[in-house]
Structure formats: C-alpha cells, structure tokens
Amino acid sequence: MAVSPTPKLTPANFPCLDALQHLGPFAVALSGGADSTALLVACAVRWPDRVHAVHVHHGLQTAADGFEAHCVALCQRFNVPLAVQRVNAVHAAGESPEDAARQARYRALAEALQHNWGAHIQHMALAQHADDQAETLLLALSRGAGLPGLACMPAVAKRHGVTYHRPWLDVPGLALREALKAAGETWVEDPTNTDTRFTRNRIRAELLPVIAQAFPSFRQTFARSASHAAQAQTLLQEVAEQDLLQVGNPPVIKALQQLGEARQSNLLRHWLALEHSQASAAQLQALLVQVKACITRGHHIDIKVGRGFVRRDGAVLRCYNL
Template structure:
C-alpha cells in the first residue's frame, strides 16, 4: 500500500554514509531534508548538471544553497547528456546521470566511504514507468518497472519513496516550509512521460483510486517472473554453452530459446534484440538442419552469425574485419 513519507523514511535502513541524488526538485529535496534530519553528519548530496537547458545553473545554485543551510556536503558534476542518433533524450540524460552519481560516490575525495545512493522516485513515477513499458510492448523485465533496491558498482542503490504518492511528497515538503525548483520541461507534453503524468494519472485517480497499489503489485509480480526467467536463462546458457551451440539450442522449446538468447546477448554483449530480430533468429535456428546453413542476421547493435556449430555475435567493426580477412561478406540467410 502507499505510505506516508514519514513511514517510508522510518522503514528506510540504508548502509551509512548515505548519498542522496539531488536535482533540486520537490522529490529529491524532500528526500534530502528527511535524510539529513534522521542521520545528521552521515548524508551527502550529489547533483548532476546536465547542461541541457538554461535553468540548469539555477538548479545548481538552489542545491548549493539548500545543502549549505542543511550543512550537508554537496558534490556537483557536469556531464554531456546530449543523445546519440536514435537514442531518446530522456534515456541519454538518465544514463549520463547514473554514471555521474556512481563516479561521484566512488570518488575518494567526495565519498567519505559512501555506502548507499538514494534516489527520490515515488509511486507516481513507478506508475508512469509501467505505463511507458506497456506502451512500448515490453516484456516482464520492463513491466517490473523500477526496483526498490539493487547493487551496482560496489554501491547499494535505493528508492525509499517508491511507495509514496507524488502529491504526498509535495504536501510533506510544504508542511516543512521548504521551497524547491520546478523543471520547466516537466510540463512539456512532447515527452511521453509528461503526457502520462498530466493526462492519464488524473483519469486513473478518478476511475481507480487505488491504482498506485494495484499497479505496484503487478510490478512486483513481473519482477518475480523476470527473476525466475533469469535463473532459467543462466541454467540454459550453461547447458548450451558460451557461445551457444545450435544443436543444444534446438533441444529447448522456442520460448526457452528466446529467453536464453536474450540473456546471452545482454550479459555477454550488452545488446538487446528487437522482437522482430529475435523472431527472425529463432526461425533461422529452426531451419538450421544442415552444416551448410548460414546465419547472418542483424541483432541489436551488431550481427549474429553462425560459425561452425555455434552462434556468435559481432558488432559491425568486427564483422568488417572478418569480411576483409575472408575476402568477402558472409552470405545473408534467407528469411
């Protein structure tokens, strides 16, 4: 069930010292204020200057003033968050932000042995993430939305406000008499997340007042299913080999082939196939009954090719080298 901010913070038991990711908005301001009160002298603030809008300097000044008043050390890092061709601006900024948080926390001069990084996403953010995943046709990993805690880079990451409604966070902050800054892009409905926030969430509130709780349960069920699929994929990859052998793959059901191939591509090569690419690969595996059957398919940011009895994945640079070495490009398999 959704919680009050006070209850959420009471249940939050981080490994100290704690770093709070501070944007200067209402949510991160509330998290920093509540954390600084509960663990005085044990809290740091981390601010990322994206440089993507004119207001970024104002965000940094607000964070500096807030941290000075709370006597909380502040570390600021400027990043280049411009998106690459084909990448969404939101995803580029998110990736740059998380890398910067990790780097700041691990910086020996800034960290004072920081153990935990706390992020201020709340229950409405979780709903938005789930609806975004649904709009994109995501599988169970996407429908699991945002985890409440995880390990990365030797740090413990937490979202202690994930069960608190956004309106309750702001109400708590107003009761403290604490100001915050508003990101002007939050009202820009060119971004899908903002359209969900401003159009869908009010409609859900009217039609299904308990939607935050029920959606959170669905996310939890999806997260559990994804964990089971990952365990199965690890076992199947151990059986099929790294790289996976085609004959061993063909002993699995089509669903298990898809599951283990997604895991192999993500864990070993850091790439994710589209649904169409994965379907094409599965059809080629089903058709691969002779030694002469070639496989050369675009998958993720590279290509899956058959070499002997196994599948291999190469990015384009490596494929060009192999092509030059062998005197020509591999033949495309028919689809």
C-alpha cells in the first residue's frame, strides 16, 4: 500500500513551477538524481493527480539498478504512475558518449509516453537548472558556437512529438538540493558526475566555483545572455524562412546572389537544416565563395558539406546526402 507524502511538504518548499500550471496531465523525466527527484516531488505535491514519470534505464553502469529502485520507491510513495524504459546507449565509434546517451534518452522518453499513455500525455518536464544552463553556455563558447549553440537549452522545445518544459532554468542547483534536504527527501548520486574526464564535469567542478568568486550572479547573467541569443536566433530563423520563399527551394543561385553575404549564410544554414545537413564554418565559407564566383554558365560548384555535398544543378543548388 502506498504511503501518503509527508504532511510538511507543500509547493512552497520548492522553487516556483508556475510555468507548468497551464498543462494538463504531464510527465516528469525522472533520473533519480537530486534535480529530477526535486522536480518529481514538487510536481506531485502541487498536482497530485496530474503527474506521471518516466525513468530511462541506460544500463551503462552498475549503479543503474539503484537509480531505478529509487525512482520506483519514490513514485510509489507519491502515487505517481511510473514507466521505466530500458535503452542501449552504447556509443558508436567516433561518437561522443554523452551525445549518444542524450539521443537515446530523448528517444526513450518519447517512446515511453507513447507506449504507456498514448496521446493522453504529450508534455514532459525536465529538471535542468541554472547551473546546467551555465555549463551549456561555456561548452558552446569553448566550441566557437554560433547563436543556436549560445541559445543553450530553451525553456520550451518540441522533439519526437513531445513538448519539453524546463521550468527551473533560472534556479541554482544548490537550491534544489537544499529543498530536498529540508523536506527530508533523498536522492541517488550518479558516480559519473565526479569523473572529470568529461568536459562538463570539469566545468562544474573546477571552473564554475572560480567564476562564482569573480561574478557571484553569473547564473542569472549567463541565463539572460542565453535568452538574448535565443531571441536573436528566432529572428534569424524568421528572416531565413522569408528569404527562402523569395530565393526558392532549391535555392536559385542568381536570386541568392542578390542577398548580402550574412543573409546568404543565414539562408543556406536554414536550407541545409531542412535537407538534414549541417555545414561547418569553413564549409559554409567555401560555399559562399563559390556562389559569389558563379557568374558563368559553366561554373562548377561541388562543396563537401556535413556528410554530403552541395552541387550546382543548372540554375540552382542541390544538397546530396551520403
């Protein structure tokens, strides 16, 4: 028999969740760590009949069974329906382990919702917080990312047919742990979080404490910068969509040449994304040079882009993926 939640728990124990207020039934992505445990508890206390949970069992470490056990017990205590989805997140040769696990996790979350609740639940809350956003921004800066990367994690995004919500992007991770401790709740520590072979963990353990000493409000200011980048990227996306309507799809070279270089670049990135391709900065620059030089009928364009090529086909550009 499920045990009722501790009476002292109220929504006021945890950071504000008003961003989720408008949702109907929704799920929480529950890993069993401090952040997702806090989110599950906070949501279950505020909306006891509306919340479901999904736990993804990656099977990548011996601690995975302990995470699942914690999630099962927690959801039983709060009368939250739980779906456990098992995945194989082993990365392929040349693929980042973190990226492989993330891609597998998102697929598993979407599949769990579909298999367990169908169209009844299409929204999911994620527990990423201000520290996660700051780490993401620093990673993007270290890679020389453009606006899409600097925009970091959006508060709301759709993926694989699921709308994801991140209500705590402006909340420090320490606040979530303190709320759990005050409520007498426990969580499971992921042993890989202290492995500084992973860049994100090095940022968390070594860089963020130094930044906090110099700029105590960095979490809020970094989040604000990411928000500005996201807004600017949204504007560029709208411009690219309008320009593509004028230039055509596939892009007509002469029409493309009528735009300034920055708008050509913006349009081509957008077009390549629609073609499921992505150009590096060097590849895109090479393509822009060839577009500019394409003033004769016999001019040849054949540029390597991502896993394929962009080639001239008469008056237009075409993308060929391998």
